[in-house]
Amino acid sequence: ISIISFDDLELESTIGLTTFAHPKKELGKTVAVQLLKLMENPSLNVSVKFPPNLVERESVKDLRDKN
Structure with missing residues (x-):
């Protein structure tokens, strides 16, 4: 399982x-x-x-072929 977030909190x-920062x-x-415009x-x-x-970071598994 891999987990990714979309806000890059501390x-x-x-x-x-x-994450995606x-x-x-x-x-x-x-x-x-x-908004002003x-x-x-x-x-x-x-x-x-x-x-x-x-x-x-460490929450994503590398799925690339290792051969």
């Missing part, structure tokens, strides 16, 4: 849980800017993507 590093500060700034233009349609950042 507890996860303590227990060795593999996200840029918390950059995400917060981007949301605030887009949306308040000025309610019909605004914006999509913002952040690249995934996998933080590998």
Whole structure:
């Protein structure tokens, strides 16, 4: 069994849980800017993507062929 989370909390590093981290500060700034723009233009349609950042720890089994 492999377990992966999607928030990279401090507890996860303590227990060795593999996770997808996200840029918390950059995400917060981007949301605030887009919210202000949306308040000025309610019909605004914006999509913002952040690249995934996998933080590998001990909670994922390596399934690659060892041969």
